[in-house]
Amino acid sequence: MKLHFAKYQGTGNDFVLIDGFDGLPVVDWPLVATFLCDRHYGIGADGVLLLSRGEQAPFAMRVLNADGSEPEMCGNGIRCLARYLYDTGRVGQGEFAIETGAGVIRPEVLPDLQVRVDMGVPRLTRAEIPMVGPPDERVVEEPLGAGFGTVLVTAVSMGNPHAVIFVPDVDKVPLKDWGPRIERHEMFPDRTNVEFMQVMGPRHANMRVWERGSGATLACGTGACAALVAGVLAGRMEREAVIHVPGGPLAIRWAEDDHVWLTGPADPVFTGEVTLPLERREAAAPAIQHSPPTS
Numbered sequence: 001m002k003l004h005f006a007k008y009q010g011t012g013n014d015f016v017l018i019d020g021f022d023g024l025p026v027v028d029w030p031l032v033a034t035f036l037c038d039r040h041y042g043i044g045a046d047g048v049l050l051l052s053r054g055e056q057a058p059f060a061m062r063v064l065n066a067d068g069s070e071p072e073m074c075g076n077g078i079r080c081l082a083r084y085l086y087d088t089g090r091v092g093q094g095e096f097a098i099e100t101g102a103g104v105i106r107p108e109v110l111p112d113l114q115v116r117v118d119m120g121v122p123r124l125t126r127a128e129i130p131m132v133g134p135p136d137e138r139v140v141e142e143p144l145g146a147g148f149g150t151v152l153v154t155a156v157s158m159g160n161p162h163a164v165i166f167v168p169d170v171d172k173v174p175l176k177d178w179g180p181r182i183e184r185h186e187m188f189p190d191r192t193n194v195e196f197m198q199v200m201g202p203r204h205a206n207m208r209v210w211e212r213g214s215g216a217t218l219a220c221g222t223g224a225c226a227a228l229v230a231g232v233l234a235g236r237m238e239r240e241a242v243i244h245v246p247g248g249p250l251a252i253r254w255a256e257d258d259h260v261w262l263t264g265p266a267d268p269v270f271t272g273e274v275t276l277p278l279e280r281r282e283a284a285a286p287a288i289q290h291s292p293p294t295s
Helices: 029-037 075-087 175-183 221-233
Strands: 002-010 013-019 047-053 059-065 098-100 103-109 115-118 142-145 150-157 161-166 193-201 204-211 215-217 240-245 248-254 260-264 267-275 288-291
Touching (some): 075 103, 075 115, 175 204, 175 215, 193 221, 204 221, 221 260
Parallel strands (some): 013 047, 059 098
Antiparallel strands (some): 002 267, 240 248
16 A cells, blocks of 8 residues: 655654545554654654544544554644645644644644644643542652652643653763653553753753653653643743753743643655555565655
């Protein structure tokens, strides 16, 4: 089967986008996602975005991680999908609605073609995250034993779970060791995304992320939002700041109405056609035809 795709990236968080607005092919999408995201045998990406018609909004987005798991929401992903809808002439500049696993989200394409997204209200109790413990309790710099020692965790849900850990130097964090230990910690029944944040000042911070289902990535939009919220809850940051991730800066604002706003770039990389293998990844590498992105 041949499948047309577009590849987009937002601050280095890259996605294979499948346009199924007129109908998606019937395939095992979690398995296909693992193939498409493979950087040796597939196209290579942190995740797959499936565009379809929505029931509660004109458009709907389904996200699949590189391991085939399905998160509720992806901040960088929805910015990339919004830019794709703009590039293909389905929307203009301004605000519109996309249905997601975390509810209806309203991105806005700005004049400079960055995308601003109302990410909604953060969820802060253990039950909402979810995290083991008293259901109505908040988790702010709580000690967590993680096998390599004890860290202080602040837990936030942005429609998906996040564990934020403040560190003196993010570059010294052994991300591939600590990240998966915390992602799969027994305190997080649905696993969790993990953000390590070095606060540089009340309006600036550096962050590295270990994403649930994708591993180390260059950026995480919901993670940057969760990091700012955690910084405010811990008394370390103001409600508006720039979070610097390895892929670039993301502007985050936790407004007085409790909504969190995420602003950042989303850019086309290339479009093409990929031949899906009939069997699993052991099949021959696919033929991929690239063409320049439309803009």
